[in-house]
Amino acid sequence: MTRSAVYWRIASFLVAAGFVGLWQLIANLKLISQVYLPGPDRAWAALVRGFTSGDLASKLLGTLEHMVYGWFLASVAGIALGAVIGSSRAARSYIAPSLEFLRPLPVSAIIPVAIAMFGLTQAMALFVISFGAIWPMLLATVHGFAAVEPRLYEVARSLQMSRLAVIFKIALPSAAPDILAGMRLSLTVALILSVVCEILAGLDGLGHSVLLSARAFRSADLFAGVILLGVIGYLTSLMMSYAESRLLGYRRGIR
Amino acid sequence: MMADRVKALALPVSLLLIFEIWARSVHLHSDSLAPPSAIVVALWSALADGAILTATRDTLLSAFAGLFLGGSIGLALGILLGLLQPVDRLMEVTIEAIRPIPSIALLPIALIALGFGYRMEIAIVGFACVWPVLILTRAAVREVEPRLMEVSHALRLSPADRVRKIVVPAALPRIFVAFRLAAGIALIVAVTVEIAINPIGLGAAIMAAQQGLQADLMLAYLFWIGLIGFGLNAGLNLMQARLFGRAALVRDDA
Numbered sequence: 001m002t003r004s005a006v007y008w009r010i011a012s013f014l015v016a017a018g019f020v021g022l023w024q025l026i027a028n029l030k031l032i033s034q035v036y037l038p039g040p041d042r043a044w045a046a047l048v049r050g051f052t053s054g055d056l057a058s059k060l061l062g063t064l065e066h067m068v069y070g071w072f073l074a075s076v077a078g079i080a081l082g083a084v085i086g087s088s089r090a091a092r093s094y095i096a097p098s099l100e101f102l103r104p105l106p107v108s109a110i111i112p113v114a115i116a117m118f119g120l121t122q123a124m125a126l127f128v129i130s131f132g133a134i135w136p137m138l139l140a141t142v143h144g145f146a147a148v149e150p151r152l153y154e155v156a157r158s159l160q161m162s163r164l165a166v167i168f169k170i171a172l173p174s175a176a177p178d179i180l181a182g183m184r185l186s187l188t189v190a191l192i193l194s195v196v197c198e199i200l201a202g203l204d205g206l207g208h209s210v211l212l213s214a215r216a217f218r219s220a221d222l223f224a225g226v227i228l229l230g231v232i233g234y235l236t237s238l239m240m241s242y243a244e245s246r247l248l249g250y251r252r253g254i255r
Numbered sequence: 256m257m258a259d260r261v262k263a264l265a266l267p268v269s270l271l272l273i274f275e276i277w278a279r280s281v282h283l284h285s286d287s288l289a290p291p292s293a294i295v296v297a298l299w300s301a302l303a304d305g306a307i308l309t310a311t312r313d314t315l316l317s318a319f320a321g322l323f324l325g326g327s328i329g330l331a332l333g334i335l336l337g338l339l340q341p342v343d344r345l346m347e348v349t350i351e352a353i354r355p356i357p358s359i360a361l362l363p364i365a366l367i368a369l370g371f372g373y374r375m376e377i378a379i380v381g382f383a384c385v386w387p388v389l390i391l392t393r394a395a396v397r398e399v400e401p402r403l404m405e406v407s408h409a410l411r412l413s414p415a416d417r418v419r420k421i422v423v424p425a426a427l428p429r430i431f432v433a434f435r436l437a438a439g440i441a442l443i444v445a446v447t448v449e450i451a452i453n454p455i456g457l458g459a460a461i462m463a464a465q466q467g468l469q470a471d472l473m474l475a476y477l478f479w480i481g482l483i484g485f486g487l488n489a490g491l492n493l494m495q496a497r498l499f500g501r502a503a504l505v506r507d508d509a
Contacts, residue, residue: 012348019349036368097263104439104484108447109458109477112465116287116473192357196451199362207360211452214363222367226360233355 038220043227046220060228062205066122066194067232070129071186078134078186079179082141083167086175096142103139107132107189108196120201129193133186140182144175177248184240191233289471298475306460307479314456315483317373318438318445321380326437329385330430333392334418337426343393350389358383358444362451372455376448383444384437391433395426428499435491442484457483 020040026032027039038046050056085091085099111128118124148171156166172179198207210225271291277283278290289297301307336343361379369375399422407417423430449458457480464473 008344009348012345015345016348016352036364093259093262094266098266101267101485102481104488105481106443106446106484108443108450109461109480111450112461112473113287113477116465116468116470188357192359192447195357195359196447199451210360210363214367217367219367222363226356226364229360230352230356233357234351237355 035217035219038223042220043223046224047227050221050224056209056224056228059204059206059209059225060232062203063191063194063198063207063229064232066125066129066197066203066205067187067190070126070194071133071190073126074130074133074186074190075137075183077130078137078182079141079172081134082138082179083145083171085138086142086145087163087167087171092142092146099135099139099142103135107135108193111196111200115200122203124201125194125197125203128197129190132193133190136182136185136189137179138182140178141175144178145171147178148174177244180240180244180247184237184244187236187240188233191229191236195229286468286470289474293471294474294478297469297471298479301472301475307457307476310455310457310460311479311483313373314442314445314449314458317376317456318380318441320373321377321445322384322434322438322441324377325381325384325441326388326434328381329388329433329437330392332385333389333433334396334422336389337393337396338418338422354386359447359451362448366452371453376445376453376455379448380441380444383440387437387440388430388433391436392426392430395429395433396422399425428495431495431499435495438491439484439488442487446480 023037024039024041027034027037027042047056050059085095108128110131114124114128114131118127152170152174153166156170161169194205195207197203198205199211202208206225206229210222210229213219213221213225275291278288283290298307336346358379361382362375365375365378369378403421403425404417407421412420445456446458449456450462451458453459457476461473461476461480464476
């Protein structure tokens, strides 16, 4: 970072701090009722209180667990299925149109069906989250496999590589940017669906706890929970960016 | 191309047939599954008594009102930040701090502030729609041909005229792409809010069907919601191709 970029970043933080100050001012002057809008001081106090009592930490862990399990399951299944469909031209022409039809479906509409099948359980949440999170990765993998440079397949044939070797040595690396972009999108989907499932099924997690706070009009706890959810969203997307730059760094030299 | 059509339909049609035969042969009684023929009958009767149409109207109304609200805010901010680099750099931390909040996390706040109903749903959809429109509009405005901007300086256009006559027309194809993506998000968020808590629209209707253990009606709603999503997506894609043709062929990453 150059010197001026650092100054800009500092100024940008100051602007953000200014907005927090404005929020505090609005809360202090009671322009909006305290019931709806606690000041940042009270939200912060609720955050600290929640973490020292261990209450918020266990809720945070609950949400992270739902999100990561569902996302991980979806990643494995999505990439494997995508590889199977994507590596065969026949499978692509039969299955891909159905996938394209399903893609714009609002995935949360599957929740009632999952509730009918599994009841209000952890299994339901896992099914919903992984079903919702699988699409971006599945479609990205199919697309990535279809877009592999044809000459690479010719090379593989002349080297008499096995089908598995072709998938792992040629198709997957070449589809990696698409797949990673899909994984990033899926993380957001997984977080949203985790919150919805917790709200509906009363599973232990931030989604359920913010709803309870809202019902009891404990707005400080509510804002603390929402801030934490924002932090999860921010940190997970940061981690994906880091993973992308590490895993795909070698490509920068090629393209 | 006929062969492609046949191949595309082969999988869903054969799956439905197999399922129908299986469901009939075991005399399926289930809270979660129903034979396709029963789903069609349920869909038809829900269409005939107008229940599904009322629910569709409620959902689409909230989704489009939210899209309009959030899209306008995103558009205005996107143009502002795209034109004025210093403002953009100053706002960076603030925007990056608010953007990752999952829209559905705002549900409890909207619930206590606005209560059940359209307003709360529109507010959440609006929040979700601000970001894709803002990010893509900002990028589109930044990449407006610099010579066009020079022309606007030479003509001494006022800032308002510059935006109206130069920037928006030049960035319009990509702004449309932003709104197309946001429309998809709006529908998803609206249905999700209804399923989670709000007692109106398609989401509430499908939850009611599940709680009434009417598997055929529930699956009929699921199919209908899928059809709406597909129709919206296909319609907007067609509009984009008609209105802008190749001009809108940009990467869709938000």
